[in-house]
Amino acid sequence: MNTLSDLAIAGAEPERIAQAPVPGEYLATYIRAEDVGLFGADADRDVRRSLHVGPVAMPELAPDEVLIAVMASSVNYNTVWSAMFEPVPTFRFLEQFAREGGWAARHDLPYQVVGSDAAGVIVRVGSGVRRWRVGDHVVVSPAYVDDQEAASHADGMLGAEQRAWGFETNFGGLAHYSVVRASQLIPKPSHLTWEEAACNTLCAGTAYRMLVSDRGARMKQGDVVLIWGAAGGLGAYAVQFVKNGGGTPIGIVGSEAKAEALRRLGCDVIVQRSEFGLAGDEGADPRHSVEIGRRLGKIIRRAVGEDPHIVFEHVGRATFGISMFVVRRGGAVVTCGSSTGYHHEFDNRYLWMKLKRVIGSHVANLQEQWESNRLFQQGRIVPTMAEVFPMAEVGEAARLVQTNRHTGKVAVLCLAPERGLGVTDPALRERIGADRLNPFAGLATSALVG
Template sequence: MTLAQAVVAGAEPAELERLEVPSVYRAAHLRKDEVGTFEQDAVDKDVRRTLHVGEVPMPELGEDEVLIAVMASAINFNTVWSAMFEPIPTFAFLERFGRTDPRHDLPTHVLGSDAAGVVVRTGRAVRRWRVGDRVVTSPAYVDGEDPVIQHDGMLAADLRAWGFETNFGGLADYAVVKATQLLAKPRHLSWEEAACNMLCASTAYRMLVGERGARMKQGDVVLLWGATGGLGGYGVQLVKNGGGIPVGVVSSPEKAELLRRMGCPHVVDRSQFEDLTDEKAWRRLGAEVRRLVGEDPAIVFEHTGRETFGASVYVARRGGAVVTCGSSTGYAHAYDNRHLWMKLKRIIGSHGANYQECHEVNRLISLGLVHPTLSSVYPLAEAARAARAVQLNQHVGKVGVLALAPAEGLGVEDHALRERVGEERLRLFRTS
């Protein structure tokens, strides 16, 4: 029996420790020699051309690291950026990292910033985790010896996004993470449900709830762009749980209906505003929000960037905040600064989440208070097709990927909690 077979069969820790770690493993990866693939094709940078699934070498394990047998993973937009080699090829990150840790500077880059699986090896300095533990991963890869992480790990000078700015990510049969990335798997979720949450849910938590974000309070109106997407789907839940009033922006009647089934009664159809870089459209958007809820948003949840940022700054109320964690439509933002300074608004930059924030949101998920936004699942062999669906925005919520798990629906331990939460909530995005 191989180590992978033993994990799937639910073998005891002693058996997992006895079996040999393979020298190669299956992974979704990029190839360094293909970095120039899209230089002559600015029309369609199809990620299926550059994202490959095949064998890569197994790395040595660092003393503060853990080897996970990955049961399931998920696609994030950083996977798409990586496979498009934008904004820069991620091999530049690996080359830089390789100056201090040569293991990562390889001709292949294994992607993936989410995973759920079973610990199969631990480094000699790892204390809190054992072989056989069922875990999910948080995406922040930081140096535990940097003093600033005692304040906020996201301020660490060498902060890296695992599986994007590091190698050995989660879209694979095995993954290497630091022990400080691990959290206990929610027991009522299947492998694929557990694997899809942490990057987006923790990012949304820091933006809205965490001490360094917008600090939403009861009754706050929150405008959320892409409200049925990977980030937005968690953002809506957190706003509702915290007593806020979510106003979700979506681009189709189907997504609007999904929002309403999530309990978000206030929905804005983005398609009615043709050019959101035009101040006339900003004014119409502001009027629509006031029509729905009677006031301007206290918080605007931003991650779309160039196409929407000017509108976000405009529609936030006097003294309100725009909290941003990304720029999926472009990084060069333009806005009318008069609406910012004269109305005392704030722009808050937010990136990922620190270990404590990840712990807090994982606790909410484990209690059944925040639910997966998983909409579809692909086998690892079809990881490129899964990433293409995200690239073309053909999805809602999160797109999952099965690695070692042979089928969907496996890994549930707490059936009583699952029954209390209800399949309708847990599978809401699957039925959209």
């Protein structure tokens, strides 16, 4: 019980943690620059082939950074993009970052430690860190911002040098240790386990900004909100924010199993894609998207009596034209991604003639992350974890997300030796209830995916 990892896992006193030596290397999930051409013409791009788990060198700590012993992390779609080397290899981002010089040069390596979520224990703080201490339990915002850039002081997401940690930077969260800026830190909700807490920050913060923030759709009480992929990592948090804010969520899913997940969240209206004839990517064609949108609109009006005020978009090419058609006159389509493709086609008449709006949204600034985290601490919003993998099987975890066979979030245990650790307020956990905190329990899919 003398190593730094052992002391962090055991919750040792900060003084003991601070005195333990930092190891020269650590276990991490990484991709390699030499593998960029690995897949060739293979359309599948199976991420189990490109994600590696092994020792990497411990980076030096900058004055505004902390070193975290990562207890748990989770798989987000940006890790899938990294491991597929699409739409561009992320080593290009590391090279661009390194051109800033100074501490940024550390990031340009022949490997990249990936992962944009983490929950863990601070084990070292840089000389310029003031508000955090060794021993603090934290979760990490993926927004890696430059506080010396003027635009960052209006909104951290507006800075030209804002980056996604573990995607556009090195030293990400799917590892035993991670280096993050102090401006990424958020207190870990005291009643959550490590793996529950590790599932929330990226997806919940993104959904909060899209729907609740004054920089997003500014959802109000009574709003009808259509949510694509409503049982996935982003969508399941969107359903909760709409419910918590007095709106009516309409969740779109692709299977009965995912419909059951939404019932557990109390989603008001659940629609399977087959009900309105969306079986593949035919919605990408503007000629088809209008007709599919008409069918979906009829289902929505039959269920709630009106068209959606807001459409929550992240699917992209396959659904964007439908979203643009189905949202009401004066309504908003808010988008944060394009998992089915970035090049969208839609009938622009329905945008300009009906005064609709398209709102671009990306992750969340630190204040939005803290506000989102506060709702978790209050028990108003809960984790959507359905799967937990050991880090040794991170390839299988990422494959589950790549093939869209997951429900909610897929967690990964890093230093935590087992599930259920990290709770420091068991009384609050008992008041909220374990069932309430784990609505997707028992919905796990097979770990072995094709």
